[in-house]
Amino acid sequence: MEIITQKFEKYQAQEIKKVTLKNDCGVAISCLSMGATWYEFLVPDKDGNKHNLIMNFAHCADYYSNGLCCCQSIGRVAGRIKKGHFKLNQQEVQLLPNENGNTLHGGNHGFRFLNWKITTQKEHNSVSVIFSNKISEKIDGFPGDLNVEIKYTLNNQNQVMILYTAKGGSKSTLFNPTCHAYFNLSDQPNLASHKLKINSTQYLELDTELIPTGNMLAVENTPYDFRDFQNLESAISKNNGFDDAFVIDGASTNLRPVAVLSEQTSGRAITISSDSNCLVVYTMSQNQPGVKFIRDGGKFAQPSEAVALEAQTLPDAINNDDFGNIVLPANTTKSHEIVFTFTQK
Numbered sequence: 067m068e069i070i071t072q073k074f075e076k077y078q079a080q081e082i083k084k085v086t087l088k089n090d091c092g093v094a095i096s097c098l099s100m101g102a103t104w105y106e107f108l109v110p111d112k113d114g115n116k117h118n119l120i121m122n123f124a125h126c127a128d129y130y131s132n133g134l135c136c137c138q139s140i141g142r143v144a145g146r147i148k149k150g151h152f153k154l155n156q157q158e159v160q161l162l163p164n165e166n167g168n169t170l171h172g173g174n175h176g177f178r179f180l181n182w183k184i185t186t187q188k189e190h191n192s193v194s195v196i197f198s199n200k201i202s203e204k205i206d207g208f209p210g211d212l213n214v215e216i217k218y219t220l221n222n223q224n225q226v227m228i229l230y231t232a233k234g235g236s237k238s239t240l241f242n243p244t245c246h247a248y249f250n251l252s253d254q255p256n257l258a259s260h261k262l263k264i265n266s267t268q269y270l271e272l273d274t275e276l277i278p279t280g281n282m283l284a285v286e287n288t289p290y291d292f293r294d295f296q297n298l299e300s301a302i303s304k305n306n307g308f309d310d311a312f313v314i315d316g317a318s319t320n321l322r323p324v325a326v327l328s329e330q331t332s333g334r335a336i337t338i339s340s341d342s343n344c345l346v347v348y349t350m351s352q353n354q355p356g357v358k359f360i361r362d363g364g365k366f367a368q369p370s371e372a373v374a375l376e377a378q379t380l381p382d383a384i385n386n387d388d389f390g391n392i393v394l395p396a397n398t399t400k401s402h403e404i405v406f407t408f409t410q411k
């Protein structure tokens with residue numbers, strides 16, 4: 067097991083660090099302090115070369131020149147809050163909107179815009195990087211200050227575990243984090259050889275602004291039926307892409323399998339487990355002007371080149387009673403965990 071910390075670059079007069087975690091099986095991940103961003107998920111191919119399973123950019127500025135939120139930490143609240151408005155402890159709260167009058171992914175001062183403090187930890191069979199920050203209500207507009215830790219751990223079972231922990235202050239607030247991770251397990255700039263399976267029998271009905279209506283719809287006999295493996299490119303073509311929230315079956319308080327993404331040519335697969343009740347699937351099926359991922363060698367990104375798989379509590383939960391509890395009461399601590407397990411056939 068190995069941990070390497072190095073300077074990545076200067077961005078907006080801040081020094082950005084890159085931390086690389088290596089296990090004993092030839093798998094490595096790296097993260098950036100800016101946005102507590104998951105930068106690489108490197109796995110060995112049959113020739114011993116490293117292949118990055120997630121999308122990334124060469125410079126920090128590239129992460130903020132588009133709206134992809136590429137592999138960044140999202141919070142305080144992932145997804146959209148309708149009109150940026152909610153009621154908490156009988157008080158009306160109005161956030162600053164940042165998309166069509168709604169508040170998306172914590173707003174314009176959310177977790178992904180922060181340069182996080184770094185500590186590292188080494189165990190016998192795992193290595194970790196812990197990002198920490200104090201989140202101020204004066205900065206992001208959510209009620210109450212809170213202390214947040216985001217811990218990435220790589221173990222010798224080729225699992226990447228992301229643990230989000232928030233400790234609230236004197237006011238109740240909201241906490242629904244995720245990692246906006248984009249995957250392409252192949253060597254091609256498309257998802258043609260990918261199959262996706264989701265532990266879900268329902269998905270959320272959305273309005274024209276992608277805000278949940280409150281209704282949960284059955285996936286059966288629709289393009290949303292991923293209960294068994296479905297070719298992702300085929301599903302995308304039937305549905306003109308996905309930017310949708312799938313309701314995960316089973317109790318939402320325990321860590322359990324949520325989805326499996328597999329790629330038939332390489333035999334690579336990622337199994338996602340989570341203790342939350344939702345997986346948001348976003349296939350970036352529109353044109354992405356100006357987006358150049360490192361893996362594309364200077365070429366522009368293709369529509370549906372990668373798929374974002376975001377485990378979280380259902381979006382706009384604070385405004386829908388049966389969507390899950392994202393309230394962090396004053397002076398309490400709450401954690402959420404996502405696990406990505408890599409396997410190779």
